[in-house]
Amino acid sequence: MTDATEKKDYSATLYLPQTEFPMRAGLPQKEPQMAARWQEMGLYKKLRDDAKGREKFVLHDGPPYANGNIHIGHALNKILKDVITRSFQMRGFDSNYVPGWDCHGLPIEWKIEEKYREKGKNKDEVEINEFRRECREFAQGWIDVQSAEFRRLGIEGDFDHPYTTMAYHAESRIAGELLKIAKSGQLYRGSKPIMWSVVERTALAEAEVEYHEVESDTIWVKFPVTEGGDDLKGNFVVIWTTTPWTIPGNRAISFSSRFPYGLYEVESATNDFGPQPGEKLIFATRLADEAAAKAKVTLKLLRDVTPEELSAITCAHPLAALGYDFPVPLLDGDHVTDDAGTGFVHTAPGHGREDFDAWMAAARELEARGISSRIPFTVDDAGFYTSDAPGFDGARVMDDNGKKGDANNRVIKALIDANNLFARGRIKHDYPHSWRSKKPVIFRNTPQWFVYMDKELGDGSTLRSRALGAIDETRFVPASGQNRLRGMIETRPDWVLSRQRAWGVPICVFADEAGNILRDDEVDARILEAFENEGADAWFAEGAAERFLAGKYDAVQWKQVRDILDVWFDSGSTHTFTLEDRPDLKWPADVYLEGSDQHRGWFHSSLLESCATRGHAPYKAVVTHGFTMAEDGRKMSKSLGNTVTPQDVMKESGADILRLWVMNTDYWEDQRLGKTIIQTNIDAYRKLRNTIRWMLGTLAHDKGEEVAYADLPELEKLMLHRLAELDTLVREGYDAFDFKKIARSLIDFSNVELSAFYFDVRKDTLYCDAPSSLKRRASLAVIRKLFECLVTWLAPMIPFTAEEAWLSLKPDAVSVHLEQFPAVPAEWLNPALAEKWEKIRKVRSVVTGALEIERREKRIGSSLEAAPVVHVADKTLLAALEGQDFAEICITSAVSVVGDDGPAEAFRLNEVAGVAVEPKLAEGKKCARSWRITADVGSDPEFPEVSARDAAALRELKALGITV
Structure with missing residues (x-):
């Protein structure tokens, strides 16, 4: 008998939750063990074997550079890719992820040169293929490091067989793509102003520069009128420029017939140099007073000057006395505005694209007028003036460290001495910098290899029209990406392919003095075979020219091009030796995903390369993400101490916390990360984990019994209805790459509808009802379905936690990642209920x-x-x-x-x-x-x-x- 004062403990008779799934996750310790288990068990191969025969879904990996530890941008990027490939794999596709690396070009070459400089070693004294070997070894070392770091993030893919642009087969295929373009007549050698890095001694493409604010010298310069109307001769046209060093390269002045100009007389002057009373000058009407203020003069309008009069004007160069004794014509140009300056644009065709275009458009007419259309080479590769800039021997635009040279000051002094400087000042503006060296670039005219954007390709199309057509056929997420890429393709110049460096795939063509390219299938075949077996080093080996020409052509007449390819051509060609050449992939890819900067980078170069050789884009969809900022919205910077590294987050909190942050962001825009945001995601994770833990504890008493839908209580039918709704949301969300919608919906469902409602209501039934209770058995059956749906839906997002939970309930299972999202019967959907x-x-x-x-x-x-x-x-x-x-x-x-x-x-x-x-x-x-x-x-x-x-x-x- 129990004493009346003693209450019996009935807890042992209750079906209380029982689980070894801990409340404290211990992710930093547990995740590496799980990642090692996946590797040991060959999960990647099991996924491939399991998916055999299914429809392929392919996300093609945009290759990161193999030159350092991964940063938070890498983590964001790879997590998004992993979630996409896992979600399609778990929805009935063969979704294979093959990681890749970009191995050529300056980021790696620069590191080897730094090592040389530290040892007092000169790169030019090292045999080129020895230098290339060191670059290759350096890249491979970082591939190994980054592979381990990506796997620690929970990324699943073919890390044992990645693609690299430096693999021999890849180099052969990249060279083959170039030769296709050459054979089709799209490749040409031309002389155009391109962005040039003095520091790195190479040409750069738009995708290789970033813009930073700088303060520059700005000058207003008087050009004496030598030909024109009687009352205009002897007066001056005034230009404005922020690059005084380009004045020696001036060959014309551009104006616009779209807005009015006038002839002005200086009434008074309070300056130390520049225009004096009585001088007459021509300005755009809207800008005359602003220019006068800069020169500290007052102006009086004498009369309007018509576009026809401007077209008839020829000027002398303001430095004619130094040897610039050639006529400077006025050209009507669409690029001229009256927003700033004088309404006249100093035109140096060797130092700007618009200047070049305006000059070339007028070249034939100028030659007919006896004006030479030759474009001067005023600056060499080291930033020094050449003989085409008389009077400035030894002057330098920029030094080896990217610092401003003495060219500006010497030009300004020469203009003052010639009495042709109207005014001077300083201005802050955005200016292009190399994104590798972080130093300013210059625009200079050099011979380079280009791909035509507007040459007719035999089928009525051009590379530009093909690319624009392909953009129209591509899905963009977010949709704004389409207009961004379209705008870049519409306005981009011809593609500069050549780089004056050593580490990369060479422009493996032979050309004569006139730039004509040798087209011979046998020569091309020998080149590609050598690259396939020996890599691109074969091009630089002793006797390479004779080997490839094989006595059929004279190596003196047909010179071997020594430039290497723009690395964007390398990465733009990756679709060939991955999507086309690997049987586990397919062409075109279903999706490319990268940061929004890749509209001018990988998306752009892949589109052009594929359209040039195949007429179509290599992708069906383009997804872009923004950049990660510090918590306060500022750019992450070591100097500010606000950087967040994925390594630190994983060490302190775990990869699943970092992945959950990615899932909870509007990744299409720039996102923020810091301690508070990480803690917010830790809190959300804990609640989600506790929901999973409670289900596991409750299902410890589950016998696996099914209950017919018709026999379920209303509340259980309501939960199944919500699962049916969520099933649609989850699947549509993964299709739309809208991960935040899925994550927020599942977290809210777990917290609000399950933990705070359904589980709370059913705890009494689950804990206390008899084993035979239909309500209890029905509830267990529904909780089992809730668990299976939630854990599999979350598996692409938080793969470590999903795996731990799945194996806790199903210890005999291989992996949750070999599962499919559960099928949801149509009868579960019950809006009336x-x-x-x-x-x-x-x-x-x-x-x-x-x-x-x-x-x-x-x-x-x-x-x-x-x-x-x-x-x-x-x-x-x-x-x-x-x-x-x-x-x-x-x-x-x-x-x-x-x-x-x-x-x-x-x-x-x-x-x-x-x-x-x-x-x-x-x-x-x-x-x-x-x-x-x-x-x-x-x-x-x-x-x-x-x-x-x-x-x-x-x-x-x-x-x-x-x-x-």
Whole structure:
């Protein structure tokens, strides 16, 4: 007999949660073990074997440079890619991820040169293929490091067989693509102004520069009019420029016929140099006063000057006395504006694209007028003036460290000496810098190899028109990416392919003095075979020219080009030796995903290369992400101490926390990261983990029994309805690459609808009901489905946690990542039921609000002590409650529902009209097992301390041999 004063402990008779899945995740310790397990078990191969025969879904990896540890941008990028490939793999596709690396070019070459400089070694004294060998070894070392770092992030892919642009087969294919372009007549040698890095001694493309604010000299220069109307000769046209060093390269002045100009006379002057009273000058009307203020003069308008008069003007060069004794014509140009300056644009065709275009457009007419259209080479590769800039021997535009040389000052002094400087000043503006050396570049005219953008290709198309057509056929996420890429393609100049460096795939063609390219299939075949077997080093080996020409051509006439290819051509060609050449992939890719800067980079070069050789884009969709900023919105910077590294986050919190942050961001825009944001994601993760943990604990008592849908209680059918809705949302979200929508929906569902509602309501049933209880068995069956859906849906996002949870429930399973998203029957979708339960939950919210006050005022300790009276005047709400165990739904011991307005003092919520609640205390005794207060406690003599429901459960347990 139990002593009457001694309460029996019934906890052993309850189906309380039991699990070894810990509340504290310990991700930093557990994740590396899990990643090692995946590698040891060959998960990647198992995924491929499992997916054989399925439709392929291919995300083609944009290659990072192999030259350092990964940073937060890499982590963001690779996590997004991993989520995409995993989500398609788990939805019935063969979704293979092949990582790749960009191995050529300056980022790596620069590092080897730095090592040489530290040792006092000169790169030019090292045999070129020895230098290339060191570059190759350096790249391979960082590939190994980055592979390990990416795997630590939970990235799953073919890391044992990645693609690299320095692989022999890749170099052969890249060279083959170049030769296709050459054979089709799209490759040509030309002399154009290109962006040139003095520091790196190479040409750069737009994709290789970034813009930073600089302060520059700015000058207004007088050009004497030598030919034109009688009252214009002897006067001056005034130009404005922010690059004084380009004045020796001036060959013309551009104006616009779209806005008015005038002839002005200086009335007064208060300057130390420059225009004096009586001088007459021509300006755009809108800009005359602004220019006058810079020179500290006042101007009087004498008369308007027409476009026809301007076209007839020829000027002398302002430095004619130094040897610049050639005519300077005026050209009508669309690029001229009257927003700033003078309305006249100093035109140096060797130092700017628009200048070059204007000059070349007028070249034939100028030659007819006896004006040479030759473009001078005024600056050499080291930034020094050449003989085409007489009077400035030894002057330098920029030094080897990217610092401003003395060229500006010498030109300005020469202009003052010639009495042709109108005014000078300083201006802050954005200026291009090499994104590798971070130093300013210059525009200089050099012979380079180009690909035509506008040459007709034999089918009525041009490379530009093909690319624009391909953009129209491509899906962009976000959609704004389409206009961005289109705008770049519409306005870009011919593609500069050549780089004056050593580490890369060479422009493997032979050309004569005139730039004509040798086209011979046998020569090309020998080159490609050599590259396939020996790599691109074969081009630089001794006797290479004779080997490839094989005595068929004269190596003196046909010179071997020694420039290397723009690395964007390398990466733009990756689709050939991955998508086309690997049987586990396909061409075109379903999606390319990179940062938004790749509209001018990899998306751009891949599009042009593929359109040049195949007429189509190598991708069906382009997804872009923004950049990661510090928590306060500033750019991450070591000097500011606000950088966040993926290595640190993984060490302190785990990769799944970093992945959850990526999933919770609007990654299409720039996103922020810092301690507070990381903590926010840790908190969200803990709640999600606790939901999973509770399900695991509850399912420890699950026998795997299925319950027919028709036999399920309404609440279980409601949960299945929500799963059906979420199934659509999840699948559509993964298709739309909208991961935040999925993550937020699943987190909210777990916290609000499961933990705070469904699980709370069903805990009494799950813990206390008899083994035979249909409601309990139904609830277990539904929780099993909730678990399977949630964990598989989350697996692409937080793969370590999903794996841990899956194997906790199914220890005999291989991996959650070999599973498919569960099929959701159509019958689960039940909008009418959901609408009904929305009404029930509205009424419940009023009860909950009333009980919160009772708890706060300490009139009750738990909701089971309450038996509220619920007044429902709204007939639709009242009808929804009919037949429901509303006390169970409200987690109270009893509830009385009355169809009236209720007393004035009853509790109400403004947002739920027609419902009032009177809090009342439950009557009866407290059940020692379930803690509900009911009148039937003690009604069963065998179990006098519990309610009739619990007594029946205990009797059933006892019959099963369980000690009660």
